[in-house]
Amino acid sequence: MSKELLKGNIAIAEAAVRAGCEAYFGYPITPQTELLEHMSSRMLELGRVFLQSESEVAAINMVYGAASAGARAMTSSSSPGISLMQEGLSYIVGSEVPAVIVDVVRGGPGLGNIQPSQGDYNQLVKSAGHGDYHPIVLAPANIQEAIDLTVLAFDLADVYRTLVFVVADGTLGQMMEPAELPPMRALRPRPEWALTGKGERPQNIISSIYLSADLLEAFNQKLQAKLALIAQREVRYEAYQLEDAEYVVVAFGTVGRIAKTAVQNLRRQGIAVGLFRPITLWPFPEKQLSELADSGRIKAFLVTEMNAGQMLQDVRLAVGRDVPVHFYGRMGGVVPMPEEIETALAELVNGNGRLPKTILEGKNGHPTR
Amino acid sequence: MQTSIIISGFGGQGALFAGQLLAYAGMEHGYHVTWIPSYGPEMRGGTANCTVIISDEPIGAPLVNYPDIAVALNLPSFEKYQPLVKPGGLFVVNSSMVTAVAERQDIDVVYVPANEIAEQQGTVKMTNMATLGALLAKRPILSLEAVQETLRGHLPASKAKLLQANFRVLELGYAAATQPKVAQQSSI
Structure with a gap:
């Protein structure tokens, strides 16, 4: 493998493909549209799923569905699009399914503009959906790191069965820099918890609903213990x-x-x-x-x-x-x-x-x- | 040693591709490089520009306010970047589109009739290569031959028949920047 001159958005997309992303769902928004565009041809070429959804709300729920079925799934968007996904993000964490979301942040609030910004720090780190949790948030500073962290995002999502964000901005999305892509990985097998058809095994249930307060508190305690483990093991700087x-x-x-x-x-x-x-x-x-x-x-x-x-x-x-x-x-x-x-x-x-x-x-x- | 270059012009004049070519050539010759385009609404009907940095050390900021070199393919770019070129820097001006003369005395200014050079070799679409040739003559950050070799590898297949013409335009731009007449004009 040698270095190529790669545009950030395309490098992230291709890194996801090589990390074994099986299903991409998304809706175009500047400054990350090249990511979706690359996926639109590349995923079909590999016989994987690419679907341009009717909205970001649909995209995140498709990710939820595909991840529940055991596929490595992702979406990408920019700030207002991420805001639209809030409910789905929380359901993904509450159901403990892995998912990777790329946010190429733009200027806000509101429609704002398409220029680079870091105004989504709080949205991602503090309030990516309702309830008590934090997603893992990875912030690359160059194209090589964007590639490496995208691959890592899929692995961390799987290990902890949680939501992982890769956060960039228009600068990183649009710029070109020499970087090396990883080799193509084989698709990972469906996890044993996934909804793959019951057959002879015990029934798997993917849900974030716990109508009993005691059960929901017990789930939250388990979730907090998992987050504490992540906080202990996954700090990078x-x-x-x-x-x-x-x-x-x-x-x-x-x-x-x-x-x-x-x-x-x-x-x-x-x-x-x-x-x-x-x-x-x-x-x-x-x-x-x-x-x-x-x-x-x-x-x-x-x-x-x-x-x-x-x-x-x-x-x-x-x-x-x-x-x-x-x-x-x-x-x-x-x-x-x-x-x-x-x-x-x-x-x-x-x-x-x-x-x-x-x-x-x-x-x-x-x-x- | 780090060199920052801004190339700016109307959409379609090839500012972004000329910058990419420099970045590719820099990378292929072992330098650290970054290339970043303007991607805002200015692209629609206004000027498009890109910033290229070529360095022998890892690059921090990919953007600069004050470039070492600026290439103005049209009048709005000439007006925007004349005040911003670093003192001692280089300003390459497409004199086919810019009849004004730079007032700055503390920078090198080189005027290249880039549209005419490109048209004489077949198509005005090669304007960017004439200015790039002039840039390389004045600031040999890479050799003309190195950039030509890189172009061979990166010219889209649909334009392959124009490869030799592009080579000639690069050479004519290079020659235009080294002619005494041009040097006189830049000292006005």
Whole structure:
């Protein structure tokens, strides 16, 4: 295998195919439509299922059905489309069937625009459907990672029989970068819990309904135990130049790679900055950030996101009160440039851990594109 | 060493493909590369642009405000990117579509009659290759031959009969950028 120049959306689609996705259901929406388009030809070529549904509500329920029947199933969409899926997402978790959802986030609220955003952090991490749970949320920062995490998403979904999101944004979906696709895997056999026709075996039931409060509480306890196990085992993050860092920028996905450029530029000036990039947004690398804050070396954290500060809350919870946590964000589809993050970090260093008001208001003189 | 390039023009002028060609050629010669298009509503009837980064180190941000090199295939792109090219950078201008002259004194500006060059070789659709040739003459981030080899591998089958013509357009663009007349014009 060698590297190819791949567009994010298509790389994710082909990675899903090679991970053994047997059934894709979806409805087109920018900026992820190339993903669906690739599936529309590729799945049929392989004799697998591709279906363009009449809506996102239909798509997620088709995923629920196919997954219940034991197929590796997925859908993909962008922010408002994911909002439409909320009920189905919760049913999937409540029924303990595996499913993979790709969200290529766009600017919101409402129809918003089709430019890159990270405004779905809360929607995915905190409120992907009703009830007490978190889905696993994987946030790649480059095309190779998008491929690898898509494959991992199917495996984690199977292992824990739960919902796994791969979250990207328009930048990652639309850009091309050299990356290597994995070899084609054989389709996995139908799991023994799946609805495959009773035959001689005991009956399998896939449902999220427990009319008795006692039974539903027992199910919830089991679900919480499973989530605790995931939180313990599946945390992933990138630590970049943190060994001697005094200032740490915390950023995920596209902003994570942009912040890395800012860190590199400041390092060249001899400033001790580093990058902490959560790869799993849930489970959040809370313990690792907390330990970093407790090291006594860090003077301040700068959280930077393409939203009003959603992951910021999780960073604050992890860091506690001893080290200041600042925020620099852009919204509405504006992608921050490295210079902006660099300026905010440099100001933080000059202010000995404090940010001037102009930076907090985004008035640092950089044009938007 | 990292070079950032923005190529911009009307939809159909080949800005996105010229950028992809650079990215492919960079990748095939062992560099880290990224390519990212504009994909917003501006594509419909307005200008389309892409940003290419070629680097010998892993690439962080795939977007830049201030490119090392900008290629303007039309007037709106000329107006948009003239102020943004980094000091000391290169600005390649399609003089068939842009009669204005750049005011900046702190950048290299090269004017290429790209439409005429392309038309003389068969079709105006090769405009992008004339400007790309000029870019390579002024900033040899990759050799002309390397880009030609890459083009051989990536020109869609439907355009295969135009391969040699594309090679000639690349060479003529390259030559246009190295002629003394052009150098004079850029120093106005």
